[in-house]
Amino acid sequence: MGKDETRRIGVVGLGYVGLPLAMLFVDKGFDVLGIDLDSRKLDALRAHKSYLSDLTDDQIAELMQGGRFEAVQSYEYVPELDVIVICVPTPLNEFGGPDLTYVQQSVTDIREAGLNGQLIVLESSTYPGTTEEILLPLLSRRGAKVGQEFHLAYSPERVNPGDTRYARTAMPKIVSGVTERCLDKIVAFYSVVFDQVVPVSSTRTAEMAKVMENSQRFINISFVNEMARLCEAMKIDIWEVIDAIHTKPYGNLYFYPGPSVGGHCIPVDPLYLSWKAKQEEMSCDFITLAKRTNDSISESIAAQLAEALVSGSRLDGKRILLVGATYKKDVNDVRESGAMELLHCLKRHGAYVDYHDPLIPEISMKGEEAMVSVGLDEGNLASYDAVVLATDHTGLPVAYILEHSKLVYDTRNMTRGISGKARVIRLGTGV
Numbered sequence: 001m002g003k004d005e006t007r008r009i010g011v012v013g014l015g016y017v018g019l020p021l022a023m024l025f026v027d028k029g030f031d032v033l034g035i036d037l038d039s040r041k042l043d044a045l046r047a048h049k050s051y052l053s054d055l056t057d058d059q060i061a062e063l064m065q066g067g068r069f070e071a072v073q074s075y076e077y078v079p080e081l082d083v084i085v086i087c088v089p090t091p092l093n094e095f096g097g098p099d100l101t102y103v104q105q106s107v108t109d110i111r112e113a114g115l116n117g118q119l120i121v122l123e124s125s126t127y128p129g130t131t132e133e134i135l136l137p138l139l140s141r142r143g144a145k146v147g148q149e150f151h152l153a154y155s156p157e158r159v160n161p162g163d164t165r166y167a168r169t170a171m172p173k174i175v176s177g178v179t180e181r182c183l184d185k186i187v188a189f190y191s192v193v194f195d196q197v198v199p200v201s202s203t204r205t206a207e208m209a210k211v212m213e214n215s216q217r218f219i220n221i222s223f224v225n226e227m228a229r230l231c232e233a234m235k236i237d238i239w240e241v242i243d244a245i246h247t248k249p250y251g252n253l254y255f256y257p258g259p260s261v262g263g264h265c266i267p268v269d270p271l272y273l274s275w276k277a278k279q280e281e282m283s284c285d286f287i288t289l290a291k292r293t294n295d296s297i298s299e300s301i302a303a304q305l306a307e308a309l310v311s312g313s314r315l316d317g318k319r320i321l322l323v324g325a326t327y328k329k330d331v332n333d334v335r336e337s338g339a340m341e342l343l344h345c346l347k348r349h350g351a352y353v354d355y356h357d358p359l360i361p362e363i364s365m366k367g368e369e370a371m372v373s374v375g376l377d378e379g380n381l382a383s384y385d386a387v388v389l390a391t392d393h394t395g396l397p398v399a400y401i402l403e404h405s406k407l408v409y410d411t412r413n414m415t416r417g418i419s420g421k422a423r424v425i426r427l428g429t430g431v
């Protein structure tokens with residue numbers, strides 16, 4: 001990036017959040033420098049290959065050839081940037097608490113590269129207090145002062161991958177700053193990019209807004225999953241119940257049962273909040289209960305399959321095909337995927353499990369043998385004792401699967417209204 005250019009934006013972390021955001025900044029006329037430590041992502045970008053299901057190769061080619069975007073591995077150009085937006089992962093650590101190492105590393109690298117009055121914006125989801133308690137001390141460590149050597153803001157990313165109903169710019173953008181001046185700066189910048197900017201009084205408020213909205217979703221989905229189990233016991237079709245509920249014109253939210261709650265946000269953010277609550281000597285009981293409910297779904301599905309296949313509790317030697325490995329439809333992300341949790345659970349019960357997913361050609365998990373997506377041809381389907389529909393990707397040949405499989409366990413209500421030769425068990429129905 002040339003030194004004489006102004007209004008240069010850095011985006012740190014070019015994943016599901018950072019890359020589309022970088023594209024948006026480019027669309028709005030900014031020069032953008034993407035920084036990511038993953039050389040495979042940078043190679044893919046240079047080869048004009050998309051690694052995100054929401055972006056096409058053509059869009060990547062346009063971005064890379066447009067002259068306004070560059071992707072690098074190094075932080076050396078940080079002093080030349082006016083705004084730096086951090087979009088790195090915030091996963092759970094081995095104890096189920098916050099792992100902020102990616103955030104801390106990126107902030108440290110920014111500081112070491114050189115502070116120059118830049119506005120630094122954290123977009124990663126995290127517990128209330130992170131910006132002031134973790135980022136601010138890290139940035140100030142060598143005597144740098146907020147409002148002078150750097151400005152610091154928090155704005156949670158609220159994107160819903162795979163959802164094409166809303167333009168990225170249409171999502172109201174919650175913004176906050178460590179000082180009034182920091183807030184003014186982020187309002188001024190994001191007002192150019194987003195249709196609606198929602199300033200709040202503190203970074204803690206903005207952080208809380210993000211983890212609370214995701215916790216609410218987590219609890220609601222868990223509640224529907226609990227009701228699904230009750231419906232199974234009572235032989236009531238939960239999907240029909242939900243349709244009936246939704247005829248009420250107000251006061252309802254749309255949540256559906258499924259194989260747990262997945263993705264990098266919904267199952268993770270509530271645990272960040274719970275962790276912080278414990279620091280405050282409080283507890284988030286709804287979250288604890290919701291997690292317990294979700295964690296038990298795979299076991300329940302495995303038990304139903306064992307009952308159907310062997311009238312027992314184990315699946316030893318049974319061959320099962322899982323259709324869909326991602327945490328939700330039309331998104332190529334298997335992180336915290338309920339489908340993957342189910343796959344592991346079926347294996348623990350003794351089953352031999354393969355998977356098919358048009359968006360995930362292969363899966364290699366730490367410490368496990370790599371798996372390759374198998375085909376859905378007639379002979380293959382017939383060779384499995386059961387097929388589990390775990391993710392409802394658009395275009396999956398449900399009728400074909402029903403026609404050529406022996407037993408289908410449908411966790412997403414994909415088979416409703418479609419008939420075939422297979423025996424069907426539908427989650428949340430008791431049949």
Ligand SMILES: NC(=O)c1ccc[n+]([C@@H]2O[C@H](COP(=O)([O-])OP(=O)(O)OC[C@H]3O[C@@H](n4cnc5c(N)ncnc54)[C@H](O)[C@@H]3O)[C@@H](O)[C@H]2O)c1
Binds near residue numbers: 041124158160264265
């Ligand atoms: N994925 C979503 O749907 C979504 C939605 C809203 C919010 N979020 C939040 O946004 C944040 C990012 O999530 P994501 O899904 O984009 O993650 P991601 O894993 O897809 O992308 C993060 C990127 O950061 C890079 N990275 C890690 N450490 C780095 C460092 N020190 N310097 C430079 N690059 C580094 C990784 O290589 C990766 O490419 C998380 O906090 C997540 O909770 C995600």
